[in-house]
Amino acid sequence: MKQGIFTIVQNELLAPSVYRMVLQGDTTGFTAPGQFADISIPGLYLRRPISLCDVTDDKLTFIYKVVGVGTDAMSTMDPGQELDLLTGLGNGFDMSRSGDKPVLIGGGVGVPPMYYLAKQLIAQGRQVSVILGFNTADEVFYSQEFADLGANVTVTTVDGSLGTKGYVTDALKDMDYSFFYACGPMPMFRAVEAVAETDGQYSFEQRMGCGFGACMGCSMETKRGPKRVCKEGPVMDREEIIW
């Protein structure tokens, strides 16, 4: 974990209520895809945990949905504004378990952390498939960006307005894969759990106090004992989860 001051270089609407923020600063706090930052929002007390979408030598990309006062405040911020971030929080995905043909499953705002994961796995020579699940075509973002990385991309929409009609599991059930990584809402996790045929990892979300393991605000029970979503998570192994 590192604390640092970052400058907003971009903050733009990507889809309805969904924004992409690019920040410039010391990015060395991040060591694995699936980690998150805890962003201090002027005027609000608690930091806001946001998943890392991409990281380069000097820039961080976050994609966030406006769901409350914190993300609403973020959406009105302009380039040039400085923000205080804790970076490199959480364990991140275990890429050593991916096998040759991992599938990455993102639902809604569960999609962003899959981007840096896909980038890293492709860099390691893996044949990466990505399933991006949305409700409707209007909500879809980043399908082209994943394709540009070289991933095999499948988009699903509940109303069938783009890609495969239905849920991520409608695409997953016909796929051949070595391991899965999933991030999205709990109903999606339960659906994936019901059909997935390999080992995998899920990235969880929880209301957090500190984001770095001090307050025990975000704990969950697992088969390997209590874990803090912010510290021993947010990524949990399929085999340890109590459904």
Added chain:
Amino acid sequence: MVDTKVKLTGWELDNPIIPASGTFGYGHEFAELYDINCLGTFSFKGTTRDPRFGNPTPRIAEASNGIINSVGLQNPGVDAVISNELPKLAKVFNKKVIANVSGFCVEDYVYTCSKLNDQEQIGIFEVNISCPNVHNGGMALGTSCVSAAQVTSAVKAVTDKPVYVKLSPNVTDVVEIAKACEDAGADGLCLINTLMGMRINLKTGKPIIANKVGGYSGPAVYPVALRMVYQVYDKVSIPIIGCGGVTCAAEVLEMMMAGATAVEVGAANLINPYVCRDIVEALPAEMEKYGISKLTDIIGGAH
């Protein structure tokens, strides 16, 4: 060169800055960030007789200038604290620590304190009779003079370490409870624990926190804590650890002027993990600003 030393029942601290229980774990998360030996000491995570997972999630809600938590005393239990946490702590912290102990009945406190009594790493006990997040014991014991005194005297009987009692602000008259603890043999007091609060999610129309209510802490409660320390100070003759919403060196001085001998910093650790180190570093300059050469000179000075 100013003198920042303070004394808690014969135990001299290099400075009065103490991360508060429940915001600092057993020290490890912060030892990864800075050398925690700069602290006066710290109060470790509320420890109980048996391991506890705590309350269901969500356990956290934001409020104006503060945080509402309903963790519910998640901790590995006293045996694991002795076998795992304290030996691990010894590797990164060479000072004595404050043992925050909680329970659900008098016997729980007695059991846990008896077990911890032999641990040389423990300087004093902080007996928490003010946790608002458990349904039995906890705060229930700290809101009546009779039960507060019962816990205090029962713990005093099984330990030779100083016993400080952490009090709840959720009472009609905190002075009455403070005096009852002193009369029962308490060596010191710590006030305050969190104020009970809640938030409701407007979209669902239901409480945000699974346990519905929680403990409110952070800068918003600072004036309340200051007032209670001030009120209790001249009604007791034992030292007070002031706690509640402190975020900077100036507020440490203010809390001491109200009557605190040492000052705990809680919620601020969760927002700025370096805050206690920063306060320790800022304290001498802040003292000089007000012509304070010896910190102990200002304790209770506002009276």
